[in-house]
Amino acid sequence: MSKPMRNFPVPDHEELPEDLRERIEDETEQTGFTPNVFSAFGYKPSHFRAFFAYHDALVEETTLEREEIEMIVVTVSGVNDCLYCVVAHGALVRIYAEAPQLADQLATNHRSADLSPNHQEMLDFAVKLTESPETVTRGDLAQLRNVGFSEEEIWDIASVVAFYNLSNRMATVADLRPNKEFYELGR
Structure with missing residues (x-):
């Protein structure tokens, strides 16, 4: 398996804060694999939270299909x-x-x-x-x-x-x- 990102270290999931681990586990369960963007953004937990909170708002709180x-x-x-x-x-x-x-x-x-x-x-x-x-x-x-x-x-x-x-x-x-x-x- 190739690395999720090549230019920065990818943290081990076990070392991530609990809320990030839970989000990654939920995503993995829904898709059947862990999208690399989740592993990559784990590099900066505060950025992970902000990034995915805004992503979720964009796809959940919209009148767009x-x-x-x-x-x-x-x-x-x-x-x-x-x-x-x-x-x-x-x-x-x-x-x-x-x-x-x-x-x-x-x-x-x-x-x-x-x-x-x-x-x-x-x-x-x-x-x-x-x-x-x-x-x-x-x-x-x-x-x-x-x-x-x-x-x-x-x-x-x-x-x-x-x-x-x-x-x-x-x-x-x-x-x-x-x-x-x-x-x-x-x-």
Whole structure:
């Protein structure tokens, strides 16, 4: 088995604080394996707690569909060349969207994917916010409203984009490696 991350030490699960061990055990039980992001973020327990608390809020307290969240993650991660997130969240796109080819399309060029107009606009916005945030205007928000997104959904789209830009950069710096199981999920 390869190391979860290559550029920093990975703590032994037994040495982690109890709340982190419990969270990792719960995740392992749900997925059947321990996603490497949990092992990696154990390196800094305070960051682990904050990272996963915000992640959980983004996926649990939203009006976005889970497949929409994962579509954003894969698109942003593709733009950022984040191998871990493209592979891990690509598996989740395949599962939640029930579309085995969609993740690969989004990771390489979301504009070539078979998307609804509102999802195309959502992902265009996600890419713009990732690549050139200084160019985002009220007009971009109006365009999202014009294709049917609510104020809360627009906030949530931007929050997912921002969070995964952070996540992608941490995964890159850590050289976080995808679990082999992710490559096979949803295929």
